[in-house]
Amino acid sequence: MSIVAVGSIAFDTITTPAGRAENILGGSCTYFALAASYFTQVRVVAVVGEDFTPAHAAVFTRRGIDLRGVEHAKGKTFRWGGQYLESLNDAKTSFTELNVFEKFQPKIPLEYKDSEFLFLGNIHPDLQASVRQELNGVRLTGGDTMNFWIRGTRRELLDTLQVVDVLLINDAETKMLAEEDNLPRAAQKVLALGPRVLVIKHGEYGATIFFREGAFGIGRHPFRAPALPIEEVRDPTGAGDSFAGGFMGYLASAGSLNREVLKRALFYGGVMGSFAVERFGTERLESLTREEIDGRFQVFRELTHLE
């Protein structure tokens, strides 16, 4: 089943202990779409500038990703610079140039309207809400957000959370959104704000999925998936978006939604995040095979599986 993904396409300049890359293709929507493309048909809604070339578009189209919802605007594509010199878990932003992203107004092509799944990437909550409203026939909406929106546009975000079924955020964002320092308690508070399912990404420690009582008829016991202990993390950029792409992509491919499907989706999220960090930018996500992905799924399973 198709999934619409709205978010950013960007050019990133990244410095890590493993090296440096300038103006490489990035952005939350890019990582999400590439990761999800191994599971399902992905349709992108985003904006790019005149520096976005056919070679950049081909990174998406080679993976069968639909770009009809990508607006080509006058000016330069969103640019971000970051470095991970002190810690691989924490990017230090060196610059942000919003460029064409500043006035981004998502436009949904008519051909996208029959999509059954939707992922609202990390953009202004009002834009997220407007996309959700246009695609009001979707079966399931996933969403992301960040400290910037939680702090600066809390009221708008709380409105948007009413229409998000599955929220995917990290530990710090969960605690900030819930205004509660104990993570499991914070999770319950976030579930009371709207989402039926909350996926908390713990970075190198994996992720935990919390369910609102009665959601999908599956009870409220949380479930945890590990992350792979990776010796060679070359570039952590996009790990969280790739996680979301693997998670939502697998859900969209599964047909039915139940506890076991959501558990497997959590593992597939971890798998796609683990691939993303092995190379700079999107390199690793561009050339995977489903066999490699399922092979690593088995490694993840073995990592915590008791006989």
Place this chain on the structure above:
Amino acid sequence: MSIVAVGSIAFDTITTPAGRAENILGGSCTYFALAASYFTQVRVVAVVGEDFTPAHAAVFTRRGIDLRGVEHAKGKTFRWGGQYLESLNDAKTSFTELNVFEKFQPKIPLEYKDSEFLFLGNIHPDLQASVRQELNGVRLTGGDTMNFWIRGTRRELLDTLQVVDVLLINDAETKMLAEEDNLPRAAQKVLALGPRVLVIKHGEYGATIFFREGAFGIGRHPFRAPALPIEEVRDPTGAGDSFAGGFMGYLASAGSLNREVLKRALFYGGVMGSFAVERFGTERLESLTREEIDGRFQVFRELTHLE
């Protein structure tokens, strides 16, 4: 099979968001021994002062723990004060009074000499080595250490690591000991220093076990156990020692050592740590049943188990 545990018995004064307790029974050896006592016969080597009463001793003996190796010295028992007001993951020490612990020289009773398992709690590495030497017939030695010894007595610690089979430490200690910031790489470096098995405790994120190539003939793939998302953490003191007690206690009870046994031990470690934090001090560890423990083991298993 019996396990000898050497370490501290203390009186703790603890402040957490859930309350305050003064001069309650604590110490690494106490938590370890109580947790391990649900799995195997535990024999303690430690020192206490004149303020250690028969009521305190009864906390151990009610659990069948052998106290013949506990020296009663003139003076006061080791005292520690700590608070967890900013973060439940990080104790702030308010005071340390070593008292009788300052001149602690572990003495091993003859009756302990047939023990097959040994746990070297967090004391000076030279003392750890001397205990190990006296008990040179043991089948397996577990050990703990901390930043204080890694920084201050590195040479002595490196010597002691030659006789430790399983080292149980946390993320920060692993990175400090290996002088390496990437955790899986740090793990490999620590395994090259002596231990055949390294258990890294991640606090609320669980634990990972790393194996040296060829150790126990089980290959080098790591294994990870989750921690339970606990809404009511009343007092984190002793969680790591209780983890070690559950882990080593289960190993000592299992008879044979193989990959599956070590995996289950990692889960039992998490289970005992999760009980410890539910009440102040040792309260919860004093009155468990094996049924409660195995019930929670199943909860932990379900937490990551894919069909």
